[in-house]
Amino acid sequence: MATLLDQLFELRDKQRASIAKGLRVVRAKERPLEKNRNGLVKWYMHPLLDDTASKALIVYAQEIPPGKRTGKQKVQGGIVQYVLEGAGYLMLDNDKHEWKQGDMINIPQRDHGVTVQYFNSSSTQKARLLSVQPNLVDCIGVDRGAGFEQLEDAPE
Numbered sequence: 001m002a003t004l005l006d007q008l009f010e011l012r013d014k015q016r017a018s019i020a021k022g023l024r025v026v027r028a029k030e031r032p033l034e035k036n037r038n039g040l041v042k043w044y045m046h047p048l049l050d051d052t053a054s055k056a057l058i059v060y061a062q063e064i065p066p067g068k069r070t071g072k073q074k075v076q077g078g079i080v081q082y083v084l085e086g087a088g089y090l091m092l093d094n095d096k097h098e099w100k101q102g103d104m105i106n107i108p109q110r111d112h113g114v115t116v117q118y119f120n121s122s123s124t125q126k127a128r129l130l131s132v133q134p135n136l137v138d139c140i141g142v143d144r145g146a147g148f149e150q151l152e153d154a155p156e
Helices: 004-023
Strands: 035-036 041-047 057-064 072-075 077-084 089-093 095-100 102-108 114-120 127-135 149-152
Touching: 057 114, 114 127
Parallel strands: none
Antiparallel strands: 035 041, 041 057, 057 127, 072 114, 072 149, 077 102, 077 127, 089 095, 089 114
């Protein structure tokens, strides 16, 4: 019968094999643009994607069509986003924060969570934000101690 230590070494070997065959470069053209309750999202690294060399991060690009908005979510925070293109504003709880191409957005981590929703201010140009956060799903769960809820769906 295998001991827990033996099983830990087996897990190590599986992880090493996964890392060895995993993608080192995740190509945008190979990732679909997903239409979901929060809008248009292209996932680069996700807890359920097994094809990358690292599982340390959750990374996605959020696309917001001209004049539109994302869904509204309650999240724990601890997320940074880089504005790849476009301009708009973020409603963080009840505070408005404007952003434009080249800006970095920092969603603070709070014990009780934060509500976030993004708006594209342009009626002609799409906006795209690259979102990065630690992948703590297996450690402390999807709720990350503060809740994860879809409070309002995107209009698309």
